[in-house]
Amino acid sequence: MLLDHLAILPIITPMLLGIVLLFARLHENMNSQRVIAICGQAIGLLIAIVLLRTVIMQGPIVYQLGNWQQPYGIALYVDQVSALLVLLTSLVAFCAQIYSCAGDDKQGIFFHPLMMFQVAGICGAFLTADIFNLFVFFEILLMASYSLMIHGGGKNRVLANSHYLFLNLLGSSIFLIALGTIYAAFGTLSYADLLLKAQNIEGTQLLLAQAGIFLLFVVFALKSAMLPLHLWLAKTYSATSAPVAALFAILTKVGLYCLWRIHGVVFGSGTEPLSAPIMEWLSPLALLTIALAVVGILGSKTLRQLASYLIIASVGSLLLIIAQHNAQASAAGFYYLIHSTLAGCAMFLFAGIVVRLRPKAQDRFVSTRALPSAGLLSFIFLVMAIAMIGLPPLSGFIGKALLLKATFGSSWMMTSWALILLSSLVTLIAASRTTSHLFWKASGDAAETDKVHNLELIPLYVIAFLLLCLVVFANDVEGFTQSAAQQLHQFPLPQMLNLKGGQ
Amino acid sequence: MEIWFSVAVGVATACGVFLMLRAHTFTLVLGLTLLSYAVNLFLFASGGLTTDSAAILGDKAINSDPLPQALVLTAIVIGFAMTAFACIQAMRARSESGHDHVDGKEQRDISTKTETP
Numbered sequence: 356m357l358l359d360h361l362a363i364l365p366i367i368t369p370m371l372l373g374i375v376l377l378f379a380r381l382h383e384n385m386n387s388q389r390v391i392a393i394c395g396q397a398i399g400l401l402i403a404i405v406l407l408r409t410v411i412m413q414g415p416i417v418y419q420l421g422n423w424q425q426p427y428g429i430a431l432y433v434d435q436v437s438a439l440l441v442l443l444t445s446l447v448a449f450c451a452q453i454y455s456c457a458g459d460d461k462q463g464i465f466f467h468p469l470m471m472f473q474v475a476g477i478c479g480a481f482l483t484a485d486i487f488n489l490f491v492f493f494e495i496l497l498m499a500s501y502s503l504m505i506h507g508g509g510k511n512r513v514l515a516n517s518h519y520l521f522l523n524l525l526g527s528s529i530f531l532i533a534l535g536t537i538y539a540a541f542g543t544l545s546y547a548d549l550l551l552k553a554q555n556i557e558g559t560q561l562l563l564a565q566a567g568i569f570l571l572f573v574v575f576a577l578k579s580a581m582l583p584l585h586l587w588l589a590k591t592y593s594a595t596s597a598p599v600a601a602l603f604a605i606l607t608k609v610g611l612y613c614l615w616r617i618h619g620v621v622f623g624s625g626t627e628p629l630s631a632p633i634m635e636w637l638s639p640l641a642l643l644t645i646a647l648a649v650v651g652i653l654g655s656k657t658l659r660q661l662a663s664y665l666i667i668a669s670v671g672s673l674l675l676i677i678a679q680h681n682a683q684a685s686a687a688g689f690y691y692l693i694h695s696t697l698a699g700c701a702m703f704l705f706a707g708i709v710v711r712l713r714p715k716a717q718d719r720f721v722s723t724r725a726l727p728s729a730g731l732l733s734f735i736f737l738v739m740a741i742a743m744i745g746l747p748p749l750s751g752f753i754g755k756a757l758l759l760k761a762t763f764g765s766s767w768m769m770t771s772w773a774l775i776l777l778s779s780l781v782t783l784i785a786a787s788r789t790t791s792h793l794f795w796k797a798s799g800d801a802a803e804t805d806k807v808h809n810l811e812l813i814p815l816y817v818i819a820f821l822l823l824c825l826v827v828f829a830n831d832v833e834g835f836t837q838s839a840a841q842q843l844h845q846f847p848l849p850q851m852l853n854l855k856g857g858q
Numbered sequence: 859m860e861i862w863f864s865v866a867v868g869v870a871t872a873c874g875v876f877l878m879l880r881a882h883t884f885t886l887v888l889g890l891t892l893l894s895y896a897v898n899l900f901l902f903a904s905g906g907l908t909t910d911s912a913a914i915l916g917d918k919a920i921n922s923d924p925l926p927q928a929l930v931l932t933a934i935v936i937g938f939a940m941t942a943f944a945c946i947q948a949m950r951a952r953s954e955s956g957h958d959h960v961d962g963k964e965q966r967d968i969s970t971k972t973e974t975p
Binding site for chain 1: 878883886890893894897898900901903904905906925926929932933936937939940943944947948950951954955960961962
């Protein structure tokens with residue numbers, strides 16, 4: 356009974372828990388809130404694992420909301436890619452939630468409910484198969500992210516949030532205009548129906564459709580922090596609290612996933628795909644994004660800024676993969692996506708510990724007194740740096756190797772290889788600089804007052820363990836990402852819904 | 859009718875974008891409001907403009923497309939909530955920084971301002 360509704364559980368569970376957490380009794384008691392929130396994230400993780408297992412065993416799931424049939428109803432569609440991303444969201448949220456219990460959730464009110472709504476919005480965006488529904492989930496996740504962003508207050512956060520908020524409100528307006536244009540051209544907004552109608556669209560409708568698709572591209576470029584629209588990311592991510600920034604590591608992936616699914620498959624199939632003109636732009640934009648991230652990594656003044664630019668670098672690499680537009684490349688991309696999300700999340704959590712232990716210098720690259728338990732922290736940073744740079748034995752090495760293999764023989768191959776390798780080298784330089792400032796140049800003894808909290812370390816151990824698993828089971832993971840990529844590019848949804856082609 | 863409708867949407871969009879290019883949160887919120895009006899009108903027209911058409915099938919020969927109306931209703935509700943949030947955010951930024959410039963500092967201060975991390 357419950358398993359019939361498995362597809363919607365990743366959205367409903369956090370949403371209900373978020374509402375429960377708002378009840379006055381609970382809201383006053385921090386301990387019970389924490390217990391419920393962590394249990395809730397654990398349940399979410401369990402659901403995501405069951406969902407992924409079901410999808411692998413039985414193939415993609417279609418869930419008709421309210422049992423309204425297509426083409427009128429709205430469907431949720433879960434294939435291996437969306438199930439994987441839901442699992443990744445739950446993992447990151449679980450880690451961030453545990454970390455927040457070390458004290459970040461006490462800086463303001465309603466932290467835990469907001470985290471729940473954020474997770475519900477992200478999972479919804481990954482699961483839906485209708486563009487308007489996607490817009491609604493975008494708004495849910497954005498509304499939660501605005502509030503999480505300024506959680507704890509302070510001038511820095513509020514001003515950074517102003518930029519983030521107004522930019523995304525403008526993005527939402529463009530999204531709606533794109534939706535209207537696409538509806539006017541196709542007369543439908545469901546992915547399956549759009550895919551079929553995109554095959555034989557012509558005349559003025561074609562122009563309208565292309566305008567709409569281009570506007571949609573602008574929106575997803577903003578969400579994924581592609582080159583001209585990346586400016587908000589570093590400022591926002593480095594101003595907010597550590598668990599929120601860690602959860603935001605998955606937010607750019609929402610935009611990437613939409614590009615992958617909508618521009619890559621829904622409008623990208625057939626002999627003359629509608630998104631072809633955009634796909635031509637994607638490679639150079641991706642390369643410029645990586646180039647900019649390289650400059651940003653070298654120029655960052657704080658650890659959190661560095662982590663933000665590392666996220667932008669990984670976004671650039673993934674855009675390059677999307678531009679390849681084939682299943683082989685996508686498989687490599689998914690492996691790198693898992694790795695870069697987890698590593699990015701760990702980086703922000705680590706930066707959060709550093710900020711807390713150095714009240715004055717925070718995470719700026721200046722020398723101060725030694726950190727308490729510097730040995731342990733420097734070891735953790737070493738592990739994360741190895742993962743980020745892409746050195747063996749951690750998963751970054753395999754991820755980058757797969758990226759290089761995927762871009763082999765493409766039209767931008769030389770530039771892509773040069774930039775991907777350059778970004779690794781630059782990360783190495785930045786990591787050494789960080790180590791020397793945080794650990795080696797420290798003078799005097801550690802201040803006795805603050806200690807590293809165990810709750811802050813557990814998520815980092817979990818992520819390090821997962822990154823190690825990604826290497827040990829690399830063959831299985833790659834086999835899975837390959838079948839996921841096949842499924843993404845075949846997109847069996849129209850057949851599953853028994854939709855006919857044509858107008 | 860189509861001409862007047864499109865001119866109205868165009869003017870509202872242009873004014874909204876113009877106001878959003880200012881660097882103060884007050885004009886930004888005004889611009890955003892205008893832009894969201896324009897977007898809602900645009901969305902409403904995306905199913906085709908008709909007058910005197912029935913909302914329910916079977917009453918009349920011409921039927922209006924119900925889907926854009928449902929979309930625009932959702933968009934209005936979401937847009938309203940977002941504008942309310944933007945107002946609160948603008949007020950918060952105003953009280954934190956002392957004025958309503960989006961960067962938290964006036965233009966002329968930039969040259970004398972010391973670098974903050």
